[in-house]
Amino acid sequence: MILSNDHHDAPVGIFDSGVGGLSVLRHIQAQLPNEHLLYFADSAFAPYGDKPEHVVVQRVLDIAAFLASRGVKALVVACNTATVAAVRVLRERYSAMPIVGVEPGLKPGAASTRNGTVGVLATERTLRGEKFLLLRDQVAAATGARFLLQACVGLADQIEFGDPGAPVLDAMLERYIAPLLAEGADTLVLGCTHYPLVQASIERVLHRHAAREVVLIDTGEAVARQLARLLEAANLLRGAGHEPARLEGFTSASGAALAAAFASLLGQEVPVREVAVGATLSNPLGTHI
Template sequence: MERNKPIGVFDSGIGGLTVVKRLASVLPNESIIYFGDTARVPYGSKSNATVVEYSIENTNFLLHKNVKAVVVACNTASSIAIPELRKRFDVPIIGMIEPGSQMAVNQTRNGKIGVIGTRATITNQAYSKSIKILNEKIRVYEKACPLFVPLAEEGWINHKATYEVAEEYLKELREEEIDTLVLGCTHYPILAAVIQEVIGCKVQLIDSGVASSEIVKKEISRIGLESDSNVQGNISYYVSDIPTKFKEVAGLFLGNPVEEVHKVEIEELVSLHSAK
């Protein structure tokens, strides 16, 4: 049945696991297929055209796995590729930007919101534009934090270097007295404890993956595609590079060992795109 097809999720690396973890919590009976494009991480330093191309390839791959919806669990891809994906594909495509922006607007008390993300997300002002549409009076302070992605990919969750990098990145936002900080990259919740300690306990962290998971739940229910299974869904993992590091960091973050990760060749992704 259509409703028992899996939900597809893709990201440039391990960051999208923060979304998978939340999806599995709010939709426990849904199966999930996750693709991490670990051979081409990070997306934040790539051109817009390249990010769109990779996103199309990733979506094609997931659709060949017979998914019923695609979650773009990458803020860079969400900020650049969503319009093209929605134009090309006839399944629900859910991104990170709008849900995260709405949650931030709902949570702020003093109207000062910080946003951290990759260079591409910040350069495109994706969150700033989205937040201003919701409430033009809110002041938005954005900061690119490109080193957070490789730190998360390495699993340096409580490493001294991570604290030092966070201190350097976040000092300007502290000075602006923000009360809400959007983690504008799905890798960043992996480093949430460090970010919270450095930015201060009074600042509320917004995880766009949490917000987007609620949107996924509403959307598949709205179109009648929620699973009617009464058993826990399965999660399958695919990556485009050697799975060893992914398994190690994924198990650490998810709290459970990830036993099986399938490697996908880049040539396969490209050929699926070319066949369209």
């Protein structure tokens, strides 16, 4: 079905395995400041990267069903692993709804490199995905770029649950980035939405190793642009002059932790509810934090 003009005020649903999707949400807020937004952090099931694909697909469908029950007019899958595993199934299930996934920025990486060597930091599942490997081969064939793939085992988990300033984070970034620089990468694709949240730490590693400028590719801005295009094409953009845009948070884990992430990463106080989704759904209204 096609949504009518009555749906202009409906919110956009955004979800991720945890807080990584906040790196996408901030771009959406910047480009679409009038839109109501619902953000779901599936932190109780994070990380997605070490789970079987069918489990990730079912979680994505469960979360999408929850957000659809809240009346969203569009969905943003703000997780590379979830996009690779489930965006096709999601689009089949919700064929009338604009759906935007994220993927590692191989095309902008190839466009930005000066020497033709691009490092890709991502989860192991993302790098193994058929969709990703097909995209890599297509972009490499079209541009001649050489992509160095680096699986960052445990990095998203450390960003999600660890101390961003802890030495262990710097040690992990050093271990994953240094080999790419040694092989000549002058561009690094941040292929997981968690990674832009520690960009300052990544830049410290780059400064220790590279005299040349290394370009970092964050695809959150491109996701926001695509969402804007789809909403405009469907006549679903919410105009200015209405009540201020609202942002609400939901999580399968600690509401206090997500509220703290909104405050520390976005500088915003956001109401958060703890909810259970899927087969264990028992409290759809959740506990307000």
